[in-house]
């Protein structure tokens with residue numbers, strides 16, 4: 001299920017990769033994986049669609065998110081490499097947890113606590129080193145930058161009120177969410193991913209996490225597979 005890591009843009013300046021921030025390095029190395037997920041998810045919510053159908057699609061998307069976000073948070077919290085992210089670091093495990101936001105959204109969408117407990121969870125990448133774990137968290141944290149963009153799309157299609165998008169707007173609306181990421185998570189990445197070898201590990205963690213999202217969403221039927229995309 002794991003995609004081959006996408007190599008970052010070659011450094012044409014001849015300077016060491018550390019001259020690019022870890023965040024930019026990760027962004028470049030995962031652009032292909034991100035854009036594929038973005039493109040497929042955007043296709044789910046079509047203009048002029050029946051709001052009830054769109055609401056069901058949103059519910060399915062949040063159910064799929066719950067399964068994978070819960071599994072990833074568990075894997076990070078249970079592993080030494082994952083817990084190491086929060087030792088002597090400005091990052092807060094509690095502040096970054098997002099499973100509870102998904103629970104609130106799913107309850108608003110009409111699921112019961114029993115329904116939520118019954119949601120299946122996929123196999124997810126296991127943190128193998130602190131840098132790899134940082135790559136995993138980069139994907140989860142970064143998804144809150146694009147989340148408000150997705151929320152706006154879903155809101156238009158479903159007519160649901162803003163309070164139904166707690167997960168997608170975990171860090172508020174678009175510019176604020178990006179500011180928060182830029183000011184807290186992005187700088188913390190520098191200490192967690194200190195050298196070239198660690199950067200490669202972080203890229204592997206991020207790309208394997210993107211691959212896990214993509215294959216889980218496909219398996220759950222919330223996004224089209226690659227075959228459907230080419231039709």
Ligand code: HEM
Nearest residue numbers: 023027037038041042138139142143145146149150178213
């Ligand atoms: C329809 C679906 C999606 C849309 C429209 C979308 C859109 C966006 C946008 C607009 C940004 C900000 C880019 C920037 O400021 O330069 C972003 C960033 C990001 N998104 Fe998405 N996104 C989507 C789905 C996802 C998913 C499902 C994930 C992860 C599971 C994800 C992970 C990320 C990450 C890691 C970043 C940070 C990139 C950086 O380093 O700046 N996105 N997204």
